[in-house]
Amino acid sequence: MTRDISYEAVMARKNEIMKKAVGIDYQVFESGGIAFDYERMMREVGYTIDEIRKIQAETGVGNTPLIELKNLTKLARKLAPPGKGARIFIKDEACNPSGSFKDRRASVSVYRAQKLGFKGVIAATSGNYGAAVASQAAMRSLNCIVVQEVFDSEGRGQPEILEKGRKCEAFGAEVIQLSVGPELFYTFLCLLEETGYFNASLYTPFGIAGIETLGYEVAEQVRAATGRDPDAVVITHAGGGNVTGTARGLLKAGCRNTKIIGASVDLTGLHMASDRDFNRKSFTTGHTGFGVPFATWPDRADVPRNAARSLRYLDRYVTVSQGEVFYMTEALAQLEGMERGPAGNTSLAAAFAIAREMDEDQVIVVQETEYTGAGKLPSAQLTFATEMGVEVRRGDPAGDKPGERIVIPEHPAQIRVKEVNLDALRKSYISNCIKHYKVQKLTGEDIRFLAEDTKTIEDYVRMVAEELGISI
Amino acid sequence: MPDVAKGTWVQIHRVVLGPEERSPHLPDDTKKVPLELRLKGFLTHDACIGDEVEIETLIGRRVKGRLVKVNPEYDHGFGRPVPELLTIGMELRKILGGDGR
Ligand SMILES: Cc1ncc(COP(=O)(O)O)c(C=O)c1O
Numbered sequence: 001m002t003r004d005i006s007y008e009a010v011m012a013r014k015n016e017i018m019k020k021a022v023g024i025d026y027q028v029f030e031s032g033g034i035a036f037d038y039e040r041m042m043r044e045v046g047y048t049i050d051e052i053r054k055i056q057a058e059t060g061v062g063n064t065p066l067i068e069l070k071n072l073t074k075l076a077r078k079l080a081p082p083g084k085g086a087r088i089f090i091k092d093e094a095c096n097p098s099g100s101f102k103d104r105r106a107s108v109s110v111y112r113a114q115k116l117g118f119k120g121v122i123a124a125t126s127g128n129y130g131a132a133v134a135s136q137a138a139m140r141s142l143n144c145i146v147v148q149e150v151f152d153s154e155g156r157g158q159p160e161i162l163e164k165g166r167k168c169e170a171f172g173a174e175v176i177q178l179s180v181g182p183e184l185f186y187t188f189l190c191l192l193e194e195t196g197y198f199n200a201s202l203y204t205p206f207g208i209a210g211i212e213t214l215g216y217e218v219a220e221q222v223r224a225a226t227g228r229d230p231d232a233v234v235i236t237h238a239g240g241g242n243v244t245g246t247a248r249g250l251l252k253a254g255c256r257n258t259k260i261i262g263a264s265v266d267l268t269g270l271h272m273a274s275d276r277d278f279n280r281k282s283f284t285t286g287h288t289g290f291g292v293p294f295a296t297w298p299d300r301a302d303v304p305r306n307a308a309r310s311l312r313y314l315d316r317y318v319t320v321s322q323g324e325v326f327y328m329t330e331a332l333a334q335l336e337g338m339e340r341g342p343a344g345n346t347s348l349a350a351a352f353a354i355a356r357e358m359d360e361d362q363v364i365v366v367q368e369t370e371y372t373g374a375g376k377l378p379s380a381q382l383t384f385a386t387e388m389g390v391e392v393r394r395g396d397p398a399g400d401k402p403g404e405r406i407v408i409p410e411h412p413a414q415i416r417v418k419e420v421n422l423d424a425l426r427k428s429y430i431s432n433c434i435k436h437y438k439v440q441k442l443t444g445e446d447i448r449f450l451a452e453d454t455k456t457i458e459d460y461v462r463m464v465a466e467e468l469g470i471s472i
Numbered sequence: 473m474p475d476v477a478k479g480t481w482v483q484i485h486r487v488v489l490g491p492e493e494r495s496p497h498l499p500d501d502t503k504k505v506p507l508e509l510r511l512k513g514f515l516t517h518d519a520c521i522g523d524e525v526e527i528e529t530l531i532g533r534r535v536k537g538r539l540v541k542v543n544p545e546y547d548h549g550f551g552r553p554v555p556e557l558l559t560i561g562m563e564l565r566k567i568l569g570g571d572g573r
Contacts, residue, residue, distance in 0.1 A: 007493055075568060120531065143531040153505035159548040166546050169512070174529040178488070179508040183495050187488055187509065195533070274499040327560060334561030335568075375548035383551030394556050408556040412564065 010189050021192045021199035026304040034433045035449035046209035055111045059139045061103045062213050064095040066221035071335040076355045079413045086358035090366040094340055099371025102132035108210040110136035113198035120197040124188040126161045127285045133200045134173035144173040147188050151179045153275050159384050160284045163375030180278045203301040203308050211245020219253030229255045231362040234347040237262035238290035240310035246367050247313035259315045263350035264291035266319035267402045279388050280403040282322050282381040286343035296428040311454050318417035320349040321400035323407040326378040340369035353417045426454040430464050441471045474518035483512045483544040484537030
């Protein structure tokens, strides 16, 4: 029997393929409407913190150092009003085996795949996650395929993605390099069907539970270093797993009053599926091109119910410009002796600005770094940007224009955050739920769920539903 | 005479979807071009550049495509020093009260 592998036919088999490839029956958590039992899904399919710590210890994941950035704190205080300038700490996630927090996420999925007897794992990602899955698969003796979006139609590759592909190959993974386009998902489904491998999706409860240890460690380490809970934790936001897992870990450690702040690089104006725009951005993740669509519609992911739901946890969401992140990457190397980045430094740039609003005795945590080097350094990215016709100059970063101009600040005081209107994102999410599930009316269960899923109250959801003309 | 020997590490190229087979939800520039795939592996037979060939990948999967590169290079690098970044360290040390070394 030959399978029909046309685009339409394969996409139509999506749910059936996914169910086999992640081994989760999402149906049991469904209500039939918008609501689903998120916490039950996380409980029954995920693992407890203690179980995860054990799984991660088997492959050397986690327990990364928390480092106080004393010189950057001093600098922030010089630029802040008297009494202001929180202590800035950074969690050196680059110390994980493949060089980023993504090892936490991959560790549980690959463990699960091994336990269930899969021969291999597949991940669809152009990011650090590929290297993380490849590294974990190598340790657990599983085959690994990574599917990446790498090239434009001229065959030009984004240097950072080329580097991540190299790293996957270094761990023995097969790397499928595709040109620009969302049909990467089609290729991914074909491969899952052909190989019968496990889908190490970024968005299963395993992946997200794997990140909880990061938040948990931050809580423990900040308490040990300062005797208090972190006042704010800044988290680079793309698909929202980093925010979700870290926030859940902090809550599990009892940090009830810690502000959860998401940060993305502002890439407004660039189209993520555009062949032309693809190579005119200097950040391949941690940007608004993922952050906003995933916050407002998490279930766009490769699994029916995404375990990464950032609006459930965010207290604040800010953006910084590409130029500001490059500046802070340089500052981290020059003042703190740590060459790291790029995506991890998005939250660093935001934290440097936000620390100046906070009191001196407060603590702000940048919850990750990532490895850097060829393809990933500002020099590699900016050389490539210049070749693609993007202007690079010094000035006020307010003049930054994604795809056209990268403005490197002239002074650290110019590093600021822009607020993302969380209220607008919440409304957009609620509206997307109503559209997607084609409901005319919200049930009591839906209202309760949406209030939890947007970190609001039921009256807020009722008000939004009314604005949208939906009966309750 | 085939000039690439069996067992050589190579890259193949394939069109996965022609422009007309692609997803209907694409920006105009992407709609006009095919979805292409590149993959590396060991040639399972002697061949010439441009031939339809078969490779065995790092995990032993056999895949067919057009032979485009022999021993493909990793050509991403550190880039050139960026004048806009070079002086930041000195500037910051000055603000912190040092002499900027
Ligand atoms: C180093 C690094 N930081 C942050 C992120 C963002 O994580 P998430 O996609 O879960 O929001 C990513 C992944 O895209 C990453 O690789």
